[in-house]
Amino acid sequence: MIGHCIQEAQPFGVVLIRSGEEVGPGAAIYDVGTTAHITQVERLPDDRMNIQTLGYRRFKINEVRREQPYLVGIVEDFPLLGTNNPIAKKTASHLSPMLQSYLEIFATLGNVEFEIEKLPNDPVTLAFLTAIILRTPMKDKQELLNMSELLALLRLERKMLHREAQILKLLIENGMRWRDDPRPFSFN
Numbered sequence: 001m002i003g004h005c006i007q008e009a010q011p012f013g014v015v016l017i018r019s020g021e022e023v024g025p026g027a028a029i030y031d032v033g034t035t036a037h038i039t040q041v042e043r044l045p046d047d048r049m050n051i052q053t054l055g056y057r058r059f060k061i062n063e064v065r066r067e068q069p070y071l072v073g074i075v076e077d078f079p080l081l082g083t084n085n086p087i088a089k090k091t092a093s094h095l096s097p098m099l100q101s102y103l104e105i106f107a108t109l110g111n112v113e114f115e116i117e118k119l120p121n122d123p124v125t126l127a128f129l130t131a132i133i134l135r136t137p138m139k140d141k142q143e144l145l146n147m148s149e150l151l152a153l154l155r156l157e158r159k160m161l162h163r164e165a166q167i168l169k170l171l172i173e174n175g176m177r178w179r180d181d182p183r184p185f186s187f188n
Contacts, residue, residue: 001070002038002051011035011056013073016142029071031061032078032146055132058145081149083124088151092123095154098161099130105168106135123150130157136164 005012015033020026040052059075066072082088096119107114120126131144131153140160147153 001068002049006038006041006051011037013059013075014053014055015061015071015073016138027071029061029064030142030146032058032142033061033073033075034058034145078148080124080127080147080153083150085149085151088154089123091151091154091158092126095130095158095161096126098158098165099126099133102161102165102168103133105165105172109168109172123154127153127157130161134160134164136160 001012004010012035013033014036015029015031018028018030020028034055035057036053037056038051039054042050044050058078058080059073060078061073061075063074064071065074099119100116103114103116120129127150131141134141134144134157144153144156144160147156
């Protein structure tokens with residue numbers, strides 16, 4: 001599939017698996033995903049490759065076909081609604097400093113210098129950037145991807161940013177940073 005996408009300069013769909021295995025029959029998937037455009041390819045021995053992709057457009061799956069060794073979906077675009085909502089614009093203006101603070105907490109936790117000059121002013125771009133940056137479980141990421149309206153997405157992101165920032169602050173205040181742990185592996 002990836003070889004075909006590279007040869008034809010076509011994107012492929014990325015969808016989170018709800019249950020089952022990635023390879024083989026029986027995977028149950030969520031019905032909202034995103035297209036992935038291949039931006040870089042590193043060919044490896046044995047016909048393997050590393051690829052770099054960029055998510056571009058959300059879609060909803062209408063039908064799944066299983067004739068190929070991989071799933072093929074019949075999809076439709078799933079654009080974000082309410083992008084001109086003035087309340088969403090105001091909500092985004094409150095989200096921006098929260099995201100900035102979250103990034104600063106991450107820099108402290110990682111003991112790295114980090115400087116971001118300016119976050120996007122456009123509420124849609126800020127919402128998608130926030131969804132990308134948030135370090136949350138995949139089911140939370142899927143919840144963000146499923147949001148149909150910008151205002152609801154921004155409100156959920158504010159809630160998640162607040163929750164995640166509190167967790168990270170506790171790690172900084174009370175716990176050892178992962179980089180400080182001399183053991184390279186967990187006990188699992």
